[in-house]
Amino acid sequence: EVQLVESGGGLVQPGGSLRLSCAASGFTFSSYWMSWVRQAPGKGLEWVANIKQDGSEKYYVDSVKGRFTISRDNAKNSLYLQMNSLRAEDTAVYYCAGGRWFDPWGQGTLVTVSS
Amino acid sequence: EIVLTQSPATLSLSPGERATLSCRASQSVSSYLAWYQQKPGQAPRLLIYDASNRATGIPARFSGSGSGTDFTLTISSLEPEDFAVYYCQQRSNWPPKWTFGQGTKVEIK
Numbered sequence: 001e002v003q004l005v006e007s008g009g010g011l012v013q014p015g016g017s018l019r020l021s022c023a024a025s026g027f028t029f030s031s032y033w034m035s036w037v038r039q040a041p042g043k044g045l046e047w048v049a050n051i052k053q054d055g056s057e058k059y060y061v062d063s064v065k066g067r068f069t070i071s072r073d074n075a076k077n078s079l080y081l082q083m084n085s086l087r088a089e090d091t092a093v094y095y096c097a098g099g100r101w102f103d104p105w106g107q108g109t110l111v112t113v114s115s
Numbered sequence: 116e117i118v119l120t121q122s123p124a125t126l127s128l129s130p131g132e133r134a135t136l137s138c139r140a141s142q143s144v145s146s147y148l149a150w151y152q153q154k155p156g157q158a159p160r161l162l163i164y165d166a167s168n169r170a171t172g173i174p175a176r177f178s179g180s181g182s183g184t185d186f187t188l189t190i191s192s193l194e195p196e197d198f199a200v201y202y203c204q205q206r207s208n209w210p211p212k213w214t215f216g217q218g219t220k221v222e223i224k
Binding site for chain 2 (some may be wrong): 035037044045046047050056059061095100101102103105106108109
């Protein structure tokens, strides 16, 4: 069964850091572009970042450049998002997704930035 | 930056009716457009990619069309499980960015 499982979300104060993880199974992780997508409460979807199969290319939405870092470990079938200098507007459910078109998706992990 | 505008914001229809959702890009995206369905409390699901190709396991009642700046998602006959929010998404080659439209909610009339 194809599966993506995110973890690492939680409550963090403004200016704090958090590292999200996404564990993949049931498909050849190393063959897929991987992405992070977020959804603020009651809002639409926003692409955050993605990374090429070998990690040689990484792209970010402008609002997180310099604060977030996407990475992957193909040996562990895992994707990561290091989030620094967090702001209230980063509050959202964060999904990992595979492929150049986003399929499959994980179930999401909630990040809340609040004092 | 390419902006995707979806219309209408909300579509009120009855089961069995045809749904037509629109997505307009601020500049040409060729056929680099996808459609996703999202139900409350669930992750999105890929329906259509490259404007007109159904993803694996997607029923034939879902179809996509268009190229350039104007795209349409059609649900030929709404089933109860189709009431959800639908998003279009584009990917641009350079700079490499992926953007979503704001969504269309298909609700039961």
